[in-house]
Amino acid sequence: MSFVSPGFLVFLPAVLALYRLTPWQKRWMVLLPSSYFFYACHSPWLLSLIFLTTLVSYGSALRIERAETRKQKRRAVVLDAVVCLGILFIFKYLDFALGGVFSLLRLFGVESGFTGFHLLLPMGISLYVFQTMSYTFDVYRGTIRAERHLGYYALFVSFFPQLVAGPIERPGDLLPQLKAPNPLEQEDIAQGVRFLVRGYGKKVLISDFLAPFVDTAYGDAASAGGAAMVLATVLFALQIYCDFSGYSDIAVGCARLMGIRLTENFRQPYAAGSIRDFWRRWHISLTRWFTDYLYIPLGGSRRGLFRQCLNILVVFLVSGLWHGANLTFVVWGGLHGVFLTAETLLLGKQQLKSPLGRGLHRAVTLVLVCFAWVFFRASDLSQAVSILQSIFTDFRLSDALTGLGMGRVELILACLLVFLLPLLERLPALSVRENQLRGRYALPLLYFLLIAAIAICRCLVLTEHGATAFIYFQF
Incomplete structure (x- = not known):
């Protein structure tokens, strides 16, 4: 089951009804089995890993609090990190690491027929x-x-709501809300619906529409041509944003209907004026996690400029590896680390005041981000290099649409959907007062039209292409 599967349209209302009918002290008895059922619909036996990490971290925290010495506390937290990261390594990185070892051995003439364990992620x-x-x-x-x-x-x-693709919540933020009464409030319902409409709009109307064209170009990058690959990369930038932020919006909306507030994971990242600003707007919960639990413990910016730049590079390389066991993700993370390091060395913390300067920086930032997306989307490093070569040596504007499998009608639709995005982005900012200012039925009508459009497009997507999984499910 996922947010875009038909079963979820039954699951969510049922959970919300049971949640509201249950005394608040016992609502965890509704949400916990519901959450396990939601995950079990993907992979029942892999629930055991959630049970294991839950029990290990639960026990480790109790041992930390009961420990009498700093050494005992450190042992408990190290044990927890070893077990949790060990599970992550075995299921996500073991084949990648063994592949690197065997590639190294082949340089010395040692051959092996081992192809990996191929464990289900x-x-x-x-x-x-x-x-x-x-x-x-x-x-x-x-x-x-x-x-x-x-x-x-x-x-x-x-x-x-946030189990599969985030946002990554802090215990100090989420745990108290799970234990609170969370009474039924009109504003929570209104905001929940707004986030759901925005999330489904991004996912179904935009991301799923763009996905086939991006897949066509990257699936045959050798013959698509440079112009087609530039356009495909720009479309992928929109696709992954609408896909991932759409999931996060749906997660926030589902939780808000229960009176629980999750972190907003995105704030219009492609409007960023710098790489640093981009990472304040993109996957915000992950950026904060790496800042608090890796960058600052490494020393942050406290030990001089050289150490700060080194820490930035380490964090982004780890961030790239976190996204996937492939060198393409490591290069993607490394590029962002290099971009941010160069920005730190050249600009420091100075703020540009002129509109022209800010506009230029936004344009440069967008180009750099899209350049890095080539490595993120490519199947391997050789394909990424081939794509970049074709952009600079085989740039044929006449074949741009052909390389994407896109006609003029699809191009017009894509442009219209891009113009729809700002409207979707603004939905959660609408307040009840705007209903009074613009007419009592203005916003309900807008919601109805958007939901109807989403439903119709969803039917078309299911009919022609099948359900499209969220991109970040693989991470």
Whole structure:
């Protein structure tokens, strides 16, 4: 089951009804089995990994709090990190690491017929491992108390709206909300619906529409031509943003209908005026995680400019590897690290005041981000290099649409959908007062039209292409 599967249209209302009918002290008994059921629809036996990471981090936090010496606390947090990261390594990176070892051995003439274990990658494992680690780290630092109630803690780890693709929530933010009464409020319902409409609009109307054209170009990049690959990369930038931020919006909307507020994971990242600003707007919860639990412990900017730049590079290389066991992701992360390091060395913290300067910086930032997306989307490094070569040596404007499998009608639709995006972005900012200013039925009518459009397009997508999975499910 996923947010775009027909079963979810039954699952969510049923959970919300049971949630509201249950006394608030026992609502965790509704949400916890519902969350496990939601995940089990993907891969039932992989629930055991969630159980294991939950029990290990729960026990480690209690040991940390009960420990009498700093050494005992450190042992407990290290044990938790080793177990959780060990699980992540085995299921996500073991074949990648062994492939590197065997490639190195082949340089010395040692051949092996071993092709890897090919373990099934559990969905959301990178997210819930990081979330459990943030919990034990915070208990170790003394910023929160260890949660005694295993049911509430298990729900914190597996809360279904954000289990598979985030946002990565802090225990100090989410745990108290899971234990609160969360009465039914009109504003929560209104905001929840707005986020749901925005999320489904981004995913179904824009991301799923663009996906086939991007897949066509990147599936045959050798013959698509440079112009087609530039256009495909720009479309991929829109696709992945609408796909991932769409998921996050749906997650926020589902939780908001329960009175629970999750982190807004995106704030119009392609309007960023610098790479640093881009990462303040893109996958915000992951950026904060790496800042608090890796960048600052490494020394942050406290140990001089050289160490700061080194820390930035380390963080972005790890971030790239977090996204996937492929050198393309490592290069993608490394490029952003290089961009941000260069920005730090050349500009420091100075702010551009002229409109022309800010506009130029936005344009340069967008070009750099799209350049890095080539490596993120490419199947391997050789394809990424081939695409970049074709952009500079085989730039044929006449074949741009042909290389994407796109006609003029599809191009016009794509342009219209791009213009629709700002309207979708603004939905959560609309307040009840705007209803009074623009007419009592203006916003309900707008919601109805958007939902109807989403429903119609969803039927078309299901009929012609089948359900399109969220991109970040693979991470």
